[in-house]
Amino acid sequence: MDFTFSPEHQALRRMIREFAENEVAPLAAEIDREHRVPIETMRKLGEIGLLGVCFPQEYGGMGAGETGYCILMEELGRICTSTATNVGAHIGIGAMAIYLDGNEEQKRKYLTPLARGEKIAAFGLTEANAGSDAANIRTRAVREGDSWILDGGKVFITNGGYADIVTVLAVTDPALGPRGGITAFIVETQWEGFKVAREEDKMGIRGTSTAELVFEELRVPHENVLGKVGEGFVTFMKALDMGRLTLGAACLGGAQAALEWAIRWAKTRNQFGVALAHKQSVQWMIANMATEIEALRSLVYRVAWLVDTGRPFSQLAAMCKMYGSEVASRAIDMALQIHGGLGVTRDFPIERAFRDARIAEIFEGTNEIQRIVIAANIFRQHGVRIRP
């Protein structure tokens, strides 16, 4: 076993950290306050190749694998959850579905500009009545000659308000349902019939766009069917597996930042004649945070290694997302408590981290769904079939 990062990955981390501290950190408070997506950051990330971090070089990528992608998400998560979320929606699920199941033509046409950040992707799965129950989607696609006509809509779509490309899941055969009746499409948002109906006002990750999308007689050429007709649900679930791992990596960064703030403040703040670091209540919080963060770090990079070496990882990715989001929430909560008043004022980043962190327990599959996935995997190995 070798638990060290390669020299290439270490160099990549240094480069990302420098970028995050110089380009992302100065905007973090502003984009939260102004409820604005930092598109300029996405373009810069694209220019230096980071939006293609895990994709092969032939498609404009960096070829740094899932490990490299986790490093990117960890370092961005440490500085700005909104930026990490924008990148995660773009690479981890949006472009990922094209990378996983797109044909050569689609990869050249769509993945390459996405990897370079010239275009931005979103992942169109969730609907008003299909959240955790993702198979319950109602968006319809009907074949018409060389095209498909899409009608319906999506809600809570990250990057939805400004994306150029949205991968959309639609029902093509209601009789078959998720096993053969659901198909994935690559949709260009400039096409007629595509509309952004609404932007959500959220508690946190306010530097992201969470949009409701409406499709009205949206014509999609048949060549934009992603994967095979009827197999879209599988494509989307595979992309979500990758997204879950890297969301765990972003949470690792968020938790790490909270620990760093907490240590710094515990050293500086004096009450009752001593630094807070000398109080056992504070020591316990720091020890618990640090232990959970180490456990999460090991989990995240072990799963990245599984992906990079072509091993099965689905169940562990669910654990990354679930455990990662809960570790981050706990760590940030403790850091907030240690900071007292400074923890709840918007003049200091912990307040924002607290609002930002909460969504990770909900989106990309609620933690309840992750627990079902994990339990179903375990029971399947013991001959028991679990339904949600």
Added chain:
Amino acid sequence: MEFALSEDQRMFRNMFRDFAAKEIAPRAEEIDHEETLPQDILRKAANQGFLGATLPEKYFGAELDGVSYAMLIEALAGACVSVALTVATHVSLVAMSILEHGTDAQKDEWLEAMAAGEVIGAFALTEPEAGSDGQAIATRATPDGDDVLLNGVKVWVGNGEIAGLFLVFAKGPEGIDAYLVPRDAPGLTVGYREPTLGLRSMFFNTVYLEDCQVPSANRLGGAGEGWTVAQKALDRFAIAVAAAGLGVAADAVDVAAQFATERVQFGVPIAKKQAIQNYIAEAHIEVEALRYLVYRTAWLADQGRDFSAEASVVKAFGARVARNVTNRMVQVMGGYGFMEDYPMARKYRDARMLGLVGGPTELHYVRVAQHIFAERDLEITP
């Protein structure tokens, strides 16, 4: 033991709930978003007698018993925690301190106006270097003839921006003193307002005291007795904070339970899923435990004995329940729990503040431990 509410208490509770539902709940989202507390809300609360809730009738107070007052704060917090704690700061921290420690002249000067809502009270103890360690305050009270000059900076002054009267703690020649400082006292400036995570319709300000001149007769309590005044005020406030935690937690369970009956996934209302049932059941159990702890502590406070240990118990528990319950209820609502046009995100942000406002939970743990070990003749210092 008698656990039933009296006829009066039941009547009051209904009245509080009606008021909260009618006058506050419909505006809670808007005032949170705008981070303001419109004057008419406080005026209406004053008309109902809430701003003099526990003051004697002599000062036009409503003379509520402790349990009824806790139910008032609970009901207000169910609709909006900011309104509840604005009232609690005014009543528990300031008006009741004057009633308990004030001279007849001080009571006559302030209490009627406070009950009428003409004067709102603010509490000025915390300083940049004195948070949990309240006795470390650096603000000075220097005698100057018949007056006293106050110099220092107070932060996180609850109700600062809207207050007509500040209860200010400062170090005098004989220890910590408490002073009643009118807003128009020369040398008092209300400054920066904290942009907060939750309680966004409440005002927390920095207050500057620069040779702030008040008559010596404005000292509340004896020379050097300020720390006792502060402690007793914070004990009363602790119960109110716990009552606010009860209100926000109970309402969160209501909202989420309703959502769980309406939200269908996998072909059934999510209320039919055991994970959701567990969240709701755990939350309900914690709310019920908190409810009777709050009422009991409120009752105990009326009995005239020291209740400082019990106040810390209920404050720590109330803050924890409010935080845990709203956190789980966000989860029940999924994505909708994270959206600001649904009430749960606000409740979650507000509830988190309760673990800090009125002293952090860790400080209350110290006080509980002090009480436990004092019975074993062991002195605990924070």
